[in-house]
Amino acid sequence: MRSGTAARRARLPWSWFGLVPFFGYVSVFFLLPTAVIAYSAFRVRGEGGASTFGVANMSAALGGAYLDALWNSATMSLVCAVIAAVLGMVLAYAVATSRGGLLQKLVSTSAAVLANFGGLPLAFLFVAAIGNAGVLTVFVQERLGLSLRDDLGLDLYSRGGVQFVYLYFLIPLMVLVITPAIEGLRPEWREAAEGLGARGWQYWRHVAGPALLPHFLGSIALLFCTAFSSYATAEALTNGTLAITPLRIDGALSGNVLAGQENLGAALALSMIVVVVPLTLLYQLMQRRSSRWLQ
Amino acid sequence: MVAVIGAPVAPSTVTPTAGAPAPTAAPPQSRGRVRRAGPPVRFWRGVVLGLAGLYFLGPVLVAFWFTVDGADGPSLAAYTRIFTATGFVDAMTSSLLLGLISVAITLALMVPTMLLVHLRLPRARPYVEVFSLLPLVIPPVALVVGVRGVLGWGNGSEFVEVSAVFTALQDKSLPLVLALMYVVIALPFTYRSLDAGLRGSKVTVLVEAALNLGARWPTVLWRVVLPALRTSLLNAGFLAFALVMGEYTIAKILIFPTFPVWLAQSGATDGQLQVALALLSLAVTWALLLIVVAVAGRTRKAKP
Numbered sequence: 001m002r003s004g005t006a007a008r009r010a011r012l013p014w015s016w017f018g019l020v021p022f023f024g025y026v027s028v029f030f031l032l033p034t035a036v037i038a039y040s041a042f043r044v045r046g047e048g049g050a051s052t053f054g055v056a057n058m059s060a061a062l063g064g065a066y067l068d069a070l071w072n073s074a075t076m077s078l079v080c081a082v083i084a085a086v087l088g089m090v091l092a093y094a095v096a097t098s099r100g101g102l103l104q105k106l107v108s109t110s111a112a113v114l115a116n117f118g119g120l121p122l123a124f125l126f127v128a129a130i131g132n133a134g135v136l137t138v139f140v141q142e143r144l145g146l147s148l149r150d151d152l153g154l155d156l157y158s159r160g161g162v163q164f165v166y167l168y169f170l171i172p173l174m175v176l177v178i179t180p181a182i183e184g185l186r187p188e189w190r191e192a193a194e195g196l197g198a199r200g201w202q203y204w205r206h207v208a209g210p211a212l213l214p215h216f217l218g219s220i221a222l223l224f225c226t227a228f229s230s231y232a233t234a235e236a237l238t239n240g241t242l243a244i245t246p247l248r249i250d251g252a253l254s255g256n257v258l259a260g261q262e263n264l265g266a267a268l269a270l271s272m273i274v275v276v277v278p279l280t281l282l283y284q285l286m287q288r289r290s291s292r293w294l295q
Numbered sequence: 296m297v298a299v300i301g302a303p304v305a306p307s308t309v310t311p312t313a314g315a316p317a318p319t320a321a322p323p324q325s326r327g328r329v330r331r332a333g334p335p336v337r338f339w340r341g342v343v344l345g346l347a348g349l350y351f352l353g354p355v356l357v358a359f360w361f362t363v364d365g366a367d368g369p370s371l372a373a374y375t376r377i378f379t380a381t382g383f384v385d386a387m388t389s390s391l392l393l394g395l396i397s398v399a400i401t402l403a404l405m406v407p408t409m410l411l412v413h414l415r416l417p418r419a420r421p422y423v424e425v426f427s428l429l430p431l432v433i434p435p436v437a438l439v440v441g442v443r444g445v446l447g448w449g450n451g452s453e454f455v456e457v458s459a460v461f462t463a464l465q466d467k468s469l470p471l472v473l474a475l476m477y478v479v480i481a482l483p484f485t486y487r488s489l490d491a492g493l494r495g496s497k498v499t500v501l502v503e504a505a506l507n508l509g510a511r512w513p514t515v516l517w518r519v520v521l522p523a524l525r526t527s528l529l530n531a532g533f534l535a536f537a538l539v540m541g542e543y544t545i546a547k548i549l550i551f552p553t554f555p556v557w558l559a560q561s562g563a564t565d566g567q568l569q570v571a572l573a574l575l576s577l578a579v580t581w582a583l584l585l586i587v588v589a590v591a592g593r594t595r596k597a598k599p
Contacts (some may be wrong), residue, residue, distance in 0.1 A: 011562075015415045019423070022408040026426045030479045033441025034433055040444050094343040096337075109588055110351070113581045117541040120555055121573035123356075124562065129354050130360035135361045152396035168351070229434030232543040236559050246436040250548055253443060266444065275425040280432045 017096035037273070049280070057267035066248060070271060073244040075161060077227035080166045085220045087167075088174025095175070096182045111172035118169040119232040126165050127237070130156050162234050162242060168222050169233075177222060181215040220284025221279040229276060245272055325451045355574065362571040374575075379570055386557035389469055393553065394539040396474040401535045402528065404478065411490045412522065413499055426485035428480050432566050435544045442476060443549065468552040477542060481535040488534065492527025506559040526591045537580050 032259050041061075044054035060066060095107045114122070126164040130136050132134045134156075140146050155161050185208055245268055252265035298477075363369045377383060412420050430438075447460035464472040501523055505515045521528070543555040558576075562569040 015411060016419070018411040019408060019416070019419055021404060022423065023426065025404055026479065029475050030430055030433075030438075030482075033445055035439055036444040037437065040355070040440075065509040066431065081310070090343055091347050093339045093379040094347075098340055105588065109581060109584045112584055113577060114351070117537055117580050119557065120541065120543045121577050124558075124570050124573035125354050127562070128358040133566065135357050135364070156599060164376055168354070185598070225434075231434075231436040232547075232555075232559075233362070233544075235547065244551070245433070246544075250435055250441060253548060262444070262447070263334070265440045269440040272434055272437045279431045283429075 004085060020101065023121045034273075036271050037266045040263045041270040043263050045263070056269070059265045060264055061271050062266035065243070066141060066245075069243045069248045070275075071240075072159070073228055073246070074275070076163055076166075076244065077224045079161050081136050081220050081223035084167050084170030084174050084223050085216065088171045088219075089178055089216065091171065092178045092220050094180055107175065111175045114169050115173035115176055118172070120236055123233045126156055126161075126168075130154060130161075133208040141246055148208060157238055162204055162237055165233050166230065170227060174219055174223060175213045176220045178212075178215060181212055185211060200238060202287050214286040214289050218283040221286070222283040225276050225279050225283070229272065274278055308387060328379070355577075358570050362567050362574065373571040376565075376568060377572065377575075380561065380565065382552070383561075384556055385449075385468070386552050386554045387430075389552065390540055390554035391476065392469055393474045394536045396471070397477040397481065397539045398532045398535045399483055400474065400478045402532060404523075405482075405485050405489055406520075406528070409486075409493060410498075410502075412427055413493045414502055424490075426481050426488065431483050434481060435542075436548070438476070438480075439545045439548045440544070442472070444548075465549075465551075467552065470546075470549070470553075471541075473549070473551055473553065473582065474539070476545055477535070477539045480542070480545075481538050484534045484538075485531045488527045488531040489524070492524045492530075496523045496527075498523050529587055529590060533583060537583065541576070542582070 009010045040055050041057055042055065043051045045051050062070070093106055098104070128134055156164070189211075190203055193207050198206070229246065231242075231250070234242050234244060234247060235250065238247075238248060248263050249268045249272075252261045252268060257270050326537060336419070362373045366374060377561060408423065412423050446461060446465065450465075452458045464470070465476075480505050498520060502515055505519045510519070541555060542553070543559065546553040546556050547559070558569060558572055561572070
């Protein structure tokens, strides 16, 4: 700690070494596994057991049943993301414009819990409610003589049921990500619009709508990615039988009879990454864009 | 699936100030608009909030009924037999330890890094930010494939020392490899939480002042940095801990018996117990988050 700028300048390069643990950690525990995915996705086991580079895994991952799974994943996630975005937006607006500070605090903490840690516990709540021996299932069966699954088309263990449960953590997630943007809408804008003679819908069409649109689209991308990479809910509900990519990856890894399956898993993982990366970037971009003036 | 943890705590502490000006300006206006537009805005807001409350609380209440509904009337038996359930204590111990280890690694790694970046190396900030946010783009279910590949190579290593290390990492009762991975998955949230704290609390100025007054680094860390960053440290720690306690994907695919994995399997033997634990885990996470928010609110108020 000898004073003087000379000492400090001499120390400057050394302080970069302080970042070594951080970059080292991320490299070993994140970049290395990621590189392994990309590497194994293109390794093919040949006739004699020796591995060579090839695209056999990738073409398997992008064809047949695996392509169907990818398509299923994408359409399921898109449907859920759009529904959750619209409903979450309405809910967030209702909460943000309400006056109760306590209500807002309750909503934001509940939304945080459901959105981030909800997946697995939520699946079991719904098994208790509308699963095979669920309270509502039994009630409807005994009182009305109807089967939830056969007569009302509500099958928790199907694609529709999984989507239904997804909404329970996607809507809270939407509330979390869109609330700051809604709070960024300044009352002055509304006053100015009304002062100029705008009706309610005109304010939404020309002022609030365009202001929120980037954030709204970015949020849909984020919700899509969340649903797309979600594994726990679908695994717990369908026991791994639903045809979506995350469960297919699990299947490829657990079916350890064939050694080549491991590489197929990597190819599937790579196909997921290729979908998720641009959408996450889009979300970050949209958020940055709107946060520039929503401050 | 976790994507935006940084947000929840921040807006909730911000809302009172952001929401405060609105009521003073809004009421006369909205009343004027109401007369033109038919049903009052407050009515629709009530409808939306009511429906949302029903939608989100309904399943919870129904599930609660499921757990207490016994053959001879309601009973709390499902909750009292938790600790005697086979394997529960082991799985819970393993998860709690992993949680504590992950929080310790997270803070030990990120607090010095973030301090260094804010105090000495502002130029490094963009790199650290990008590296911290990177885990957001790889879904855990994809990352685990790479982790398995690395573990497979280590297990098959010709060097005894290497395979011994890998065996230790994959110990069934305390799989340290999970803690190491969870630190990475929590990284984006750790970064945002600490970054917000460092920017909001003027730690840079306080540290410079303390150093100029002759304090040494240990003193500075203990008596200046820690108190100033208490909220964001608490926040980061909570997020990492809650993430570990709820993480299912990686533990399930690598076949480690943590609490969530045990929970998912427990339904086969005792459905009521499973639902009871699911409810409890949601409730405990929620209560912890409320405490964090309350502490954050208090420190915010204490500062003028």
